[in-house]
Amino acid sequence: MFFYKKRNVHGFLLLDKPQGISSNNALQKVKKIFSAKKAGYIGTLDPLATGMLPICFGECTKFAYYLTKSDKRYHVIAKLGEKTSTSDSDGVILNKRPILFTASQLQCSIKELTGSINQIPSMYSAIKCNGIPLYKYARQGLNIKRNTRKISIYNIYSIRQEKNLIEFKVFCSKGTYIRTLVEDLGEKLGCGAHVIFLRRLQVGSFSDTKLVKISDIYKLLNQKDIKNIDFFKKIDDLLMPIDSPIDFLPKVYLSPKELYSFQLGQAVYSHSDIKYSLVRVIEKKNNKFVGLGKINKEELLIPYRLLSTFSN
Incomplete structure (x- = not known):
């Protein structure tokens, strides 16, 4: 493997996290390949889980927060009749119960x-509790009191049961724990259940058609005839724009003169029908994203969060 001096990388990557490694481990692998100074992921996936792990590089990390609030979609397979210590197949079986529910009871529970x-x-x-992730307490045999969370399960669909396995897809709000959902379903059915397969298919408006595997990036890295600059150009081409995590926000375009004032921290007239909203501010001349602005009731565009570089 090649090693390069860390560099400024800016952009957004939809990583297809493989099974068997933590989200942070996957992040560090990708960060190392890109030789990136700064990167972070959005929305932890368990080692058991695969699928969409959004990664923000450099300036893109400034806007990661807005995607953390997004809805998500998962593909789930659960094993019925067994409850485990971790609510998934990585844990030890706590008890076994017969599977006796009917189709109507399943529909009612769903x-x-x-x-x-x-x-x-x-x-x-x-x-985290006192700055320590709950799973670290759990591994020590400790049980910490957790507060109940209000979440939204918009839809559970494509349900298929075969013997002791049940497969379905779920569209849900942020903060939903699929393992807990499966365990709750198992209790309602009176037999217990745990997750044996979990894949994240969607975060916000991003579908799994744009996923990039670590193995695909390694293939570019391992090309023998590649030069440094060619390699980085190839992997940087995998990145989506810096403003991808906030692509749901409307755009406002500024002239060079307006942009100059805006970047000095001054409010400018928005020339837009939008009010009371965050917007993506775009440099009209080069069609470059420069940061977030907020339009107030006086139709003034106020700087909110700006890029420190124009790299896109």
């Missing part, structure tokens, strides 16, 4: 778990 519901996060979640 309905009860759809809509606005309360959920208690798993002790094996990444939620």
Whole structure:
């Protein structure tokens, strides 16, 4: 493997996290390949889980927060009749029960778990207590009191049961713990259940059609005839624009003169019908994203969060 001096990399990557490694481990692998000075991921996936792990590089990290609030979609396979210590197949089996529910009982249980519901996060979640993730307490045999969370399960669909396995897809709000959802379903059915397969298909408006595998990036890295600059150009081409995490926000274009004042921290007239909203501010001349602005009731565009570089 090649090693290069760390560099400023700016952009957004939808990584297809492989099974068996933590989200942070996946991040560090990608960060090392890109020789990036700064990068972070959005939304922890358990080692068991695969699929969409959004990664923000450099200036893109300034806007990661807005994507953390997004809805998500998952593909789930659960094993019925067994409850485990971690609510997934990585844990030890706590008890086994017969699978005796009917099709109508299954539909009724699914309905009860759809809509606005309360959920208690798993002790094996990444939620922090006194700065320490809950799963670290759990590994020491400690059980920390967790507050109930209000979440939304918009839809549980494509449900298929075969013997002791149940497969479905779920569209849900941020903060939803799929392992807890599966465990709650198992209790409603009276047999217990745990996750054996979990794949994140979607975060916000991003679907899994744009996912990039670590192995695909390594293939570019391992080309023998590649030069440094050619290699970085190839992998940088995999990155989406800096403003991708906030692509749901409207755009406002500024002239060079307006942009100059805006970047000095001054409010400028917005020339827009938009009010009371965050907007993506674009340099009209070069069609470059320069940061976030906020339009107030006086139709003034106020600097909110700006890039420190124009790299896009």
